[in-house]
Amino acid sequence: MEKELNVIKFAMSMELEGESFYSNYSKSVKNPGAKDLFEQLTKMEEAHYKYLKAQYDNLSNGKQVDKPVSDFESPELFNKRMEQQGTASSSFETSTSDITLLRMAYLIENDFMDFYKKAAENVDDAGVKNLFLSLAEWEKGHREALEKQYKEIFESNWYNMGFYPF
Template sequence: MSDFKSILEVALSFEKSGREFYKNNMQKVNQSVAKKTFEYLMEMEDSHVKFIEGMIEALEDNKEVDFALQEEAEEIFVERLESQALSNNSYSSDLADLSILRMAYLIERDFVDYYENASKNVEDTSAKKLMVKLMNWEKGHVTLVKDLMEKIYEKNAIDLGFYPF
């Protein structure tokens, strides 16, 4: 389990960094739906931080580790976010948002990749399932950010012949 503890410590660092990214950039994005998305993602990363801290504490205290995750009540919030229209911000304002959203997208993709690799490197079946569950949560975050970026691309008729995802 010491390898698993190391995996969790790295995951904890990632999740804390993600939480801080959303906290620091929430006021920098101009689209109100982007602000709400960042607030939501900050809260989700915070719940991941608390969960992982509890897992590490249990491992350190030689307690039985509860691998069960609480389900994120994500569906309703995500549907509400996806149904919101974009503000009539300027083109340059939307481009600035895209820059920050792209960073968020990359952060979430890194989380997905980390949890996917971690799931392959742990032997305990419960720990493996936990890593896959965390990976799937982060995949939902990737989709949320990607969809918002696509909305901004469409709003501004930005068609460069490729999308960076």
């Protein structure tokens, strides 16, 4: 069980780093949709950390992990809400930094997703394996929302410059 505990401990630190990233950069992004997305992801990463901490404590005390719940807001609901908000890009100058931050966030979520998938392949406990597979799905939902936001802002910049690639 030591291997599982070490992986969960590392995952907890990853979630704290994600929370810190989103919290810090939610103050910098200009695009209202990106700002809201970062604020929501801050809350979700914090909830992931708390959930992982509870599972770490369970395993440390000889208990089983709790059955994973759906993400603290399911990927479907999360993505649907982000779609409804849209992205109001004000100008090329104000959104180029947003594009960079969204790309970085996308890569972070992609790395988290890959980590959880690989972790699931390398643990013996079925409950922990299921936990990691659920977390991989949650991070996939985050990644997809970020990718959509990234593409919308990127394409909006093309139109603002009078560039139509298709």
